[in-house]
Amino acid sequence: MSQATTAAPGAAARGRAGRGRKVNTFPLLAPSVAALLVWMIVPLVLTLWYSLQRYNLLYPERRGFVGLQNYVYILSDSTLQTAILNTIVLTGAVLLLSVVFGTLLAVLLNQEFWGQNLARVLVIAPFFVMPPVAALIWKTMMMNPIQGVIAWVTQSLGLGAISWFQNWPMLSIIIIVAWQWIPFATLILLTAMQSLDHEQMEAARMDGAGAISRFRYVVIPHLSRPITIVIMMETIFLLSVFAEILVTTSGGPGHATTTLTYLIYIRALLSFNIGGASAAGVIAIVLANIVAVFLMRIVAGTLERR
Amino acid sequence: MATLTLNGVRKKYERFDAIKGVDLAVTDREFVVFVGPSGCGKSTLLRMIAGLEEITGGDLLIDGVRANDIPPDRRGLAMVFQSYALYPHMTVAENMGFALRMAGVAKAEIATKVGEAARILQLEKLLDRRPGKLSGGQRQRVAIGRAIVRNPKAFLFDEPLSNLDAALRVQMRIELARLHQELNATMIYVTHDQVEAMTMADRIVVLNAGKLEQVGSPLELYHNPANIFVAGFIGAPKMNLVDAKVAAASAGETRLDLGDGGGVVLPGAEAGLAPGSPVVLGLRPETLSFAATGPFRGIVRVIEHLGGESLYYLERAGGDTMVVKTGEAVFARLGESVSLTVRTERASLFTADGKAIGLRRDNPARAVA
Numbered sequence A: 001m002s003q004a005t006t007a008a009p010g011a012a013a014r015g016r017a018g019r020g021r022k023v024n025t026f027p028l029l030a031p032s033v034a035a036l037l038v039w040m041i042v043p044l045v046l047t048l049w050y051s052l053q054r055y056n057l058l059y060p061e062r063r064g065f066v067g068l069q070n071y072v073y074i075l076s077d078s079t080l081q082t083a084i085l086n087t088i089v090l091t092g093a094v095l096l097l098s099v100v101f102g103t104l105l106a107v108l109l110n111q112e113f114w115g116q117n118l119a120r121v122l123v124i125a126p127f128f129v130m131p132p133v134a135a136l137i138w139k140t141m142m143m144n145p146i147q148g149v150i151a152w153v154t155q156s157l158g159l160g161a162i163s164w165f166q167n168w169p170m171l172s173i174i175i176i177v178a179w180q181w182i183p184f185a186t187l188i189l190l191t192a193m194q195s196l197d198h199e200q201m202e203a204a205r206m207d208g209a210g211a212i213s214r215f216r217y218v219v220i221p222h223l224s225r226p227i228t229i230v231i232m233m234e235t236i237f238l239l240s241v242f243a244e245i246l247v248t249t250s251g252g253p254g255h256a257t258t259t260l261t262y263l264i265y266i267r268a269l270l271s272f273n274i275g276g277a278s279a280a281g282v283i284a285i286v287l288a289n290i291v292a293v294f295l296m297r298i299v300a301g302t303l304e305r306r
Numbered sequence B: 001m002a003t004l005t006l007n008g009v010r011k012k013y014e015r016f017d018a019i020k021g022v023d024l025a026v027t028d029r030e031f032v033v034f035v036g037p038s039g040c041g042k043s044t045l046l047r048m049i050a051g052l053e054e055i056t057g058g059d060l061l062i063d064g065v066r067a068n069d070i071p072p073d074r075r076g077l078a079m080v081f082q083s084y085a086l087y088p089h090m091t092v093a094e095n096m097g098f099a100l101r102m103a104g105v106a107k108a109e110i111a112t113k114v115g116e117a118a119r120i121l122q123l124e125k126l127l128d129r130r131p132g133k134l135s136g137g138q139r140q141r142v143a144i145g146r147a148i149v150r151n152p153k154a155f156l157f158d159e160p161l162s163n164l165d166a167a168l169r170v171q172m173r174i175e176l177a178r179l180h181q182e183l184n185a186t187m188i189y190v191t192h193d194q195v196e197a198m199t200m201a202d203r204i205v206v207l208n209a210g211k212l213e214q215v216g217s218p219l220e221l222y223h224n225p226a227n228i229f230v231a232g233f234i235g236a237p238k239m240n241l242v243d244a245k246v247a248a249a250s251a252g253e254t255r256l257d258l259g260d261g262g263g264v265v266l267p268g269a270e271a272g273l274a275p276g277s278p279v280v281l282g283l284r285p286e287t288l289s290f291a292a293t294g295p296f297r298g299i300v301r302v303i304e305h306l307g308g309e310s311l312y313y314l315e316r317a318g319g320d321t322m323v324v325k326t327g328e329a330v331f332a333r334l335g336e337s338v339s340l341t342v343r344t345e346r347a348s349l350f351t352a353d354g355k356a357i358g359l360r361r362d363n364p365a366r367a368v369a
């Protein structure tokens, strides 16, 4: 969203500068501006409009302008706080896991070993599995307390089975989502590893840096920029995680795994409350933009340090 | 302060012999240059000395101790890489002090040593900058500084000047020579540029396809190349190589038949040279000069005026090209047919398969070297 709003003035400024060359840039800009309008502005304005309406599909006749009532209702709803907290926990945990494991896997896969290419493909494969499918695989094949692989392992070790989605709902979701996003981090960081000048590593070796020091003083600084990219990209997608929750816990038990996105879904499609859902959506947009501002700061910071 | 000894050192990659047995003794404080065409194994040999590449045969001795299995950081050698390989996220000072920091040296001592190296290399004002904000020459000096700070037994350089422009290269060449004096250190320097080799080396090692072709002082290699490869590689423009046959060999002189009616008489003789045997005559461009009559005839095809001297490229009857370098004001014109004489005492002679034939006589190279 913040991209849309910054792109438009940028384009306008370029148009003005272009006047010196006597080129009419409007016909060239118009399609993209129009597309932006249709894809971004119209839905945004509609959402804003609906959020100020009483609009429930179950009672279509009771429609009308209600001002900020939808917002007041949602912000005073304790579910919203839970949802925001859950969103932060889920996003934060998955980011942490994917950066840590992504870095380790990237460093490992960058080594030369037999079957390297196959290993790379296998590690990256989960990224290409659609979220609902991934969630189903985990729900039925891995985490199921009766016929799941994990239960089978823990039981054969005499530890008994865990009912994952009952007892550890958030952890389960985190595991599933991390499984999907670690490959993305690995992919980005692996390509970054391949661009690491190997003479730099050799210089560090001659300077007496052991494997851990080389990781700490050469690899990590080299990866700092791609890591910020990973964090930014993943945040955008993690804020809107939905299918994994729908397929496994449906936001429960209680509201234990209800994120902002899922709350909007509950409001809009389960209670048919378009007005309330729109208000929740606007709040989500505001929160996402706050996050985006911070992320941009961080990225700009790491870019400047070079 | 170090001597390096290579005894039959070999490098075998999976199905490729990169280094095919090299014997070499580098004495203390010597400046040795490895030179050779691209892919001949210069870098591989240097990296084996550094410990970055495993030695698959033979022994490497550092100060008389076998070092094949000593890890790179404990060999006491410092390397300057072609790409400089500076750590981009560290300042110049941090880059230069990294090795000491890894060795656990106290901060104050690191600062002193880095300051000292920075003074030698005139980097004092740049100590807080990152490598990304330095010019190529400055980066090069930081890379050298990183080596100096460690106070190594020997410095290893892998084409350190090849990323610099011509003017800077000349300047850095002089600076490196000065450093060698100042630091009193053993240095091994890899280059494919024979001018760098000639100007800096105490001794040049000419490598070709993983083998040593010749080892010697620059002038020794210039005047007495051991074979046609070295003759062609050292010196620019290249030595002229002319096919000939031995016409007569008597005591004191050797007569050559050039095949086109011309003939040359070289002072000195070699017992093994039977009349009729094919040989290759090697003539440095500056030993040739224009004359009214002479053994070589050709048509001037290209003239290059370099200011102090001029190069004339002649085409001989058989299609061979000969280069003449002369400082005199000659006014041969393009397309003109000219004759050349040669200072025969400076000529080299090779067998048909490329080995030098030493004619017994007084050698000017000895007098110079």
Ligand SMILES: Nc1ncnc2c1ncn2[C@@H]1O[C@H](COP(=O)(O)OP(=O)(O)OP(=O)(O)O)[C@@H](O)[C@H]1O
Pocket: B013, B014, B016, B018, B036, B037, B038, B039, B040, B041, B042, B043, B044, B045, B192
């Ligand atoms: N890892 C490797 N596996 C197989 N062959 C290799 C390997 N590394 C280098 N070689 C080969 O070894 C030979 C010597 O390489 P080296 O890098 O030492 O050449 P060089 O003399 O430094 O050339 P240049 O002047 O181009 O740097 C080359 O033919 C190269 O193809």
Ligand SMILES: [Mg+2]
Pocket: B042, B043, B044
């Ligand atoms: Mg090389």
